[in-house]
Amino acid sequence: xxxxxxxxxxxxxxxxxxxxxxxxxxxxxxxxxxxxxxxxxxxxxxxxxxxxxxxxxxxxxxxxxxxxxxxxxxxxxxxxxxxxxxxxxxxxxxxxxxxxxxxxxxxxxxxxxxxx
Amino acid sequence: xxxxxxxxxxxxxxxxxxxxxxxxxxxxxxxxxxxxxxxxxxxxxxxxxxxxxxxxxxxxxxxxxxxxxxxxxxxxxxxxxxxxxxxxxxxxxxxxxxxxxxxxxxxxx
Numbered sequence: 001x002x003x004x005x006x007x008x009x010x011x012x013x014x015x016x017x018x019x020x021x022x023x024x025x026x027x028x029x030x031x032x033x034x035x036x037x038x039x040x041x042x043x044x045x046x047x048x049x050x051x052x053x054x055x056x057x058x059x060x061x062x063x064x065x066x067x068x069x070x071x072x073x074x075x076x077x078x079x080x081x082x083x084x085x086x087x088x089x090x091x092x093x094x095x096x097x098x099x100x101x102x103x104x105x106x107x108x109x110x111x112x113x114x115x116x
Numbered sequence: 117x118x119x120x121x122x123x124x125x126x127x128x129x130x131x132x133x134x135x136x137x138x139x140x141x142x143x144x145x146x147x148x149x150x151x152x153x154x155x156x157x158x159x160x161x162x163x164x165x166x167x168x169x170x171x172x173x174x175x176x177x178x179x180x181x182x183x184x185x186x187x188x189x190x191x192x193x194x195x196x197x198x199x200x201x202x203x204x205x206x207x208x209x210x211x212x213x214x215x216x217x218x219x220x221x222x223x224x225x
Contacts, residue, residue: 034213043203043217044159093158097211104149105213110158 003027004096006108013084013115021079021111023094029074030096034105035067038091050077084115118142120216122204127222128194136189136202136219144209150178150189151203153218159203162189191221199223 003026013019023033032051036044048064050056050071058064068080077096081088091112095105119141128134140148147166151159165171165180165187177190189202204216 041220044215046213046215049212091156104161104164107158107160110156112156 002098002104002106004030004094004106004108006094006111008111009109010112011114013113015085015115016083018080018082019084019113021081021092021094021113023077023079023096023108025075025096025098025106028096028098028106030077030098031074032097033071033077034095034097035069035077035079036093036095038093038110044093047079081113084113086115089113089115118206118208118214120204120206120214122202122216122219124217125220125222127224128191130194130196130223130225132194133190133192134194134221136191136204136221138187138189138204138216140185140187140204140206140214140216142206142208142214145182146207146209146211148178148180148187148207149203149205149213150176150187151205153201153203155200162202194223196223196225 005024007022035047038044046059047062048056048058048069050069052071052074056069071077091110093110094108097105122138150162153159163178170179175192180187201218201220203218205213
């Protein structure tokens, strides 16, 4: 149980375009979802936390107008990178937390974004 | 402030034992995770400790001392596939994960 999927797994886009990444909890209801970014050889950096039906809480330094997060249902959250630039190229990982465990996060497989 | 410290890189030999240490300072504490992350992949869960002591799970064991703000991950009978980054993450009073930078473990034959 506790499977989280992400789509797409890899995406290449041109500078200035927008990219949407989906995160789904497949067998549980995710009351909270987290979006992370990871640059090569660095640890995970939390970008934002989203609770179903409410606005996401962004970490300091993360532009909310650039990284749009929507958590419209208990099984789906989306991250849209708007007007992408090459410096947005990174590994984006979502995780989800359900009602049963207040502490454990289940990670999706990640999305590799390359902006050319 | 909140902080997690772990070594940047460690090297060990196949078949041997290695201990990866982690010290933490958080606002409140609700447990500590260890995750394994292979290059280009998402982290996978290894262990969770909230009480003092040693938790053993096959070749991997995790230890926690809350009074010392200290944990370690012990890997026995190392295999080449254990080459990965190992991430320590503590849970603060708001149930947020505070991540360490990860320890890259290199296994040599």
